[in-house]
Amino acid sequence: MPKHVADHLQALSLEYLLKDRQLTHLRVRRHGLLLVLESGPDDDPIPHARFRRLGAHIWRLEMATHNEGWETTPLRGQIHKLLDFLLTEAPWAVTPIE
Numbered sequence: 001m002p003k004h005v006a007d008h009l010q011a012l013s014l015e016y017l018l019k020d021r022q023l024t025h026l027r028v029r030r031h032g033l034l035l036v037l038e039s040g041p042d043d044d045p046i047p048h049a050r051f052r053r054l055g056a057h058i059w060r061l062e063m064a065t066h067n068e069g070w071e072t073t074p075l076r077g078q079i080h081k082l083l084d085f086l087l088t089e090a091p092w093a094v095t096p097i098e
Contacts, residue, residue: 007053010079011035014051017083025096035059035079039097046097049086051079061085063093
């Protein structure tokens with residue numbers, strides 16, 4: 001399977017996981033090796049977290065900072081496990097921002 005197709009399928013899978021966990025305020029944006037969780041208007045998105053592809057099924061979690069940057073975490077693994085970490089250990093990172 002071509003890499004761009006696999007990335008597209010992974011983004012769709014992440015969108016499904018968000019809906020399944022009632023995180024309907026979030027959406028997924030693909031950007032190179034990144035899948036970004038964001039909310040807000042399309043023309044002024046609010047970043048929450050992102051997943052950087054490290055391998056076929058291995059991703060690294062990165063968190064948005066207050067100054068529009070990104071902080072790399074030591075957390076690596078499958079996306080569904082990293083998303084579960086966000087929900088249990090850092091729920092503030094995925095709460096709606098008004």
